[in-house]
Each structure stands twice: as C-alpha cells, then as structure tokens.
Amino acid sequence: MLDVSKIRQQFPILHQEVNGYPLVYLDNGATTHKPKVVIDAIQQYYEKQNSNIHRGVHYLSQLATDEYEASRETVRKHFNADHLHEIIFTKGNTEAINLVANGFRTLLTSTDEVLVSAIEHHSNIVPWQMACESSGASLKVIPMNDKGELDMKAYESLLSNNTKVVAVNHISNALGTINPVKEIIQLAHQVGAAVLVDGAQSGPHSHIDVKDLDADFYCISGHKIYGPTGIGALYGKEEWLNKLPPYQGGGEMIATVSFKETTYATLPHKFEAGTPNIAGGIALKTAIDWLNDIGLDNVMAYENELLEYATQELAKIEGMRFIGEASNKAAVISFLVGDIHPYDMGMILDKLGIAVRTGHHCAQPVMDEFCIPGTIRASFAVYNTKEEVDRLVEGVKKAQQMLS
Amino acid sequence: MASIKDIQQDIIDEFDMFDEWMGKYEHIIDLGKSLPLIEEANKTEDNLIKGCQSRVWLHANKQEDKVVYTADSDAIMTKGIIALLVRTFSGQKAQDIVEADTNFINQIGLKEQLSPTRANGLVSMVKQMKLYALAFQSQN
Numbered sequence A: 001m002l003d004v005s006k007i008r009q010q011f012p013i014l015h016q017e018v019n020g021y022p023l024v025y026l027d028n029g030a031t032t033h034k035p036k037v038v039i040d041a042i043q044q045y046y047e048k049q050n051s052n053i054h055r056g057v058h059y060l061s062q063l064a065t066d067e068y069e070a071s072r073e074t075v076r077k078h079f080n081a082d083h084l085h086e087i088i089f090t091k092g093n094t095e096a097i098n099l100v101a102n103g104f105r106t107l108l109t110s111t112d113e114v115l116v117s118a119i120e121h122h123s124n125i126v127p128w129q130m131a132c133e134s135s136g137a138s139l140k141v142i143p144m145n146d147k148g149e150l151d152m153k154a155y156e157s158l159l160s161n162n163t164k165v166v167a168v169n170h171i172s173n174a175l176g177t178i179n180p181v182k183e184i185i186q187l188a189h190q191v192g193a194a195v196l197v198d199g200a201q202s203g204p205h206s207h208i209d210v211k212d213l214d215a216d217f218y219c220i221s222g223h224k225i226y227g228p229t230g231i232g233a234l235y236g237k238e239e240w241l242n243k244l245p246p247y248q249g250g251g252e253m254i255a256t257v258s259f260k261e262t263t264y265a266t267l268p269h270k271f272e273a274g275t276p277n278i279a280g281g282i283a284l285k286t287a288i289d290w291l292n293d294i295g296l297d298n299v300m301a302y303e304n305e306l307l308e309y310a311t312q313e314l315a316k317i318e319g320m321r322f323i324g325e326a327s328n329k330a331a332v333i334s335f336l337v338g339d340i341h342p343y344d345m346g347m348i349l350d351k352l353g354i355a356v357r358t359g360h361h362c363a364q365p366v367m368d369e370f371c372i373p374g375t376i377r378a379s380f381a382v383y384n385t386k387e388e389v390d391r392l393v394e395g396v397k398k399a400q401q402m403l404s
Numbered sequence B: 001m002a003s004i005k006d007i008q009q010d011i012i013d014e015f016d017m018f019d020e021w022m023g024k025y026e027h028i029i030d031l032g033k034s035l036p037l038i039e040e041a042n043k044t045e046d047n048l049i050k051g052c053q054s055r056v057w058l059h060a061n062k063q064e065d066k067v068v069y070t071a072d073s074d075a076i077m078t079k080g081i082i083a084l085l086v087r088t089f090s091g092q093k094a095q096d097i098v099e100a101d102t103n104f105i106n107q108i109g110l111k112e113q114l115s116p117t118r119a120n121g122l123v124s125m126v127k128q129m130k131l132y133a134l135a136f137q138s139q140n
Ligand SMILES: Cc1ncc(COP(=O)(O)O)c(C=O)c1O
Pocket: A029, A030, A091, A092, A093, A094, A095, A121, A123, A124, A169, A171, A172, A173, A198, A200, A201, A221, A222, A232, A362
C-alpha cells in the first residue's frame, strides 16, 4: 500500500498557494513534479561531480561518466532491454521520434507506407510527415472508434507489404486510451514493419518491457516520470539502430575524423552527438529508482482508484461529457461540460488554484475527429488525492454556475 | 463620442466596484454573453485570428474618418474582453486608435487575459485592430 501523504511530503512544489488556494496540480500529463531526491541529485551533480563525460582521464570526468552510464544501465533494466548500447539518451520524446523518423528518410522509398494512429501527439505525427515528404512514402492513419480506441480491424487491413513503419503511443495523452501495443507490434511484424512506441504517457504509469512487447523502438521522457526536463531515453533494437544513419554530427558520435572521411562511433554514441544533459541523465536514474521504490504496481492501483473516483464524481455534474471512454484507460480524464468552452472553464479553475490543461493537447486531429475545439484534461500522478478530486469537482461546478 | 481615454477610465471605474476576481469575471462573462458582436456573414476564414485556445473573428470598416470594429470569439471570457476593446476603439479616429494603449486591461485586474502566453488570440487581435487603423489612416 502506498502512503500518499508521505509521498506528497517529498514534493516541495506541491506545498504552495495559487491565487489564494492550496495548489491542486492535475496537469501531470504535461509534466510531473520532481521529488526532493531528484532535485538533490541535480544539485549534487553540479556541486560535486560536474565534468564533461567520456573524454577526460581526470577524476571528476571519470566520476561523472560512471554516474551517467549507471543511469543508462538503470534505464536498460527498467525497459528490460538486452543491451546497454540499445539505450540512447535524448532530450525527450520529441527528439527521440525525430531521431528515428529522420533516420528512416533514407530507408523509405516512394512505394513505402508509414502508419500512425488517429490519437497521436503532434510529435508522433509531424516527424513522420516530414520523413514521408522527403522520401516520397505515404502516411496512413489508423482510425479510432467513438470511444477513442483504435480500430484494430481497420489497422489490420491497412497493413501490407508496403508498410515499413508503424508509430503509435502506448497511452494517448489527450484521451488516456491504453493501446494494445503488443498486438499492434505482432501484426506489424507479420508484414516486416518496424514499430515505434511513444511511451511519453506510459512511462509514469506502467511497466515497460520492450522484450515482451518485441518493440523495435520505445521512448520515454524524463520530465513526465518525475525526472528533469531535457532528458529522455530511446530504446532501439540493435539491428535497427545499426541500420539508421546518425541523427546529428559532431563530437562524441565519431570514431575517426579526417577531411577525407569520418567514421562513426559505435552504439549508443553514434546517436549522442555533443555534450549531453549530464545532470539530467544522472537525475533520471534517481527518478526511475524513486518510482520503482514505490513500485509501479502500487502506482497503477492507486491511480486507477483516483481515476474511478474522479470519473464517478465528475459524471454527477449535469452536462458532463467525457471525451475518450476507452475500456482500457490510464488516469487521464478529458471532458467538456455542456457547451462551455474549455478555455473559459480552465480560466476559472486556474483562479480557484486548480491546474488543468485546456485546448487540443497537441493532438488536433483527435479534436477534429470529435468536432470539438478542445477539452479540459485532468491527468493524475501518484501524489494526487481524492480531496483534490473533490476540489476539481467543486471547481467545475462553480465554473459551470458562473458561465451559464 | 467620448475619447478612448475617457471610455477606458469609465471601464476602470466600472470594474472598481468589484473587489474580488469572481465579481470581475462574472462581469466579463456577462459582457461576453450579452453582446451580438459581429454579423455571421463577417465570421469568415479571412477574419479569423487563430489563437491556440480560443478563436477570434475581427472585422473592420471605415465610416468617414472613423473605424468601426465588430468581433467575436467562441470563448465567453475572450468575448467579454473583446467587448471592452470594441467599446474603447470602435467609432474612434484611426490615428487615435494607432496611438492608444491597452493598459486599462491591466488596471482592471485582467492582465492575464492579454498575455501572449494565454494564446487566446487577444494579443493578435489588438495588433490587428491597430493594423486596420493604420491602413485606413494611410488611405486618408
Ligand atoms: C504522447 C506524447 N508524445 C510525445 C510528447 C512529447 O514529449 P517531450 O515533451 O518529451 O518532447 C508528449 C508530451 O506532451 C506526449 O504526451
């Protein structure tokens, strides 16, 4: 069992007032807050370990390199990946997806097809559009049903020998839908397509097992799993990472450089040009360890409880419309109330000290599909409480009363 | 016609009656609800200013040396602020509009509404109002 009040104590930022009310932070899908141990790890790095990595023979450089590489090992274990060199540090999921999609530009031809789903974040759409534009390949969309679940029949019929890549999120940030990624991957592999799983939203809520999923690429973002901004991790199968060309050129990613010819470093360094976010990398380990100490099973069970309670309480509000009602859903609730514009609702909730996200959540195609301008989204983390759900419900009622 | 400064002062006085955000917001919401601000025919794609959060339509035409604005938004809060902007600028001389500021929005305690980070389209709308005025002015 999980002691939420103890967990809350570890988050300094939660203990403040916003607009005269105790802060209720329900925008965890955008970014989570950081426990004190993560903040300390960053400070400790700059106070005691700061040095550039992989280059110096001196003490501090060795120390920083060891810590940074220890983090890679933590990520590998967390992903259940076979090899350390299959873990690439990135600055987040946007970069991870761009790294892969950019690499595919040279592998795709004009008869090839890339599949993305209808419920993707813009950062798992646009890089593929760009890859298709420059290679001549075409982009196809896996449709969803009106509950916000992917249409698996339609997916199967879209797959063909022309399909080279399938890019889907594990959990949708806009709707909370948990996608059947294992099945998606199995089907894609039958036609020889590679699958990238955008794990931005699954990172903080669920176990990740790239071996069990048989994922070709899987990426998570540090800032969404209680870690720092500007760091993330990409898992890629060795064979795929070897096939993809480097993403950026520069230091660190080379073996030898001359004006006649440069040879690239081996994995993972081939994809890690330049000085990385060392402090972030080291603190990512702290965040993952912290999360695993609580235990992802406990996190999932608790967040599910919050989701059920919030859904049940919000449903009592007149005119409540849930957007995204997948039967397999993470602790994300997107909703509208009557014909109240989400922006108006968000403004008033903010005044009441309640932080939610309003708008299209970087998933405009999803909003178009539902013919709505956007939603109000409450997304939960392990430090949220039922009392905060009550504050949200009261806030929504108050806003509704003011706006109608 | 009262000057832009006078109208803005009136608005400031009007909002002074509320000492709490809730009263102010309710007043803005009322303004947003009550005004038919634009003719449907003018709610065109051309007149649309895309904010990321709410959409704003702005139409301007010239009547003698005055600029007349009509505008609308799909969000009521945004529409309420629009009502205030239209009230201060519409029917004024182009040059006065070009030279006027929108500081009164800060003074009535709704500064956050005119912040670029709100992405509600209002900042672009004010800019567009001034651009219309500038264009009409140079036609003179
Ligand atoms: C599903 C999903 N994919 C990708 C991203 C982008 O990740 P990052 O912020 O790490 O670039 C986000 C962040 O909002 C997301 O929710």
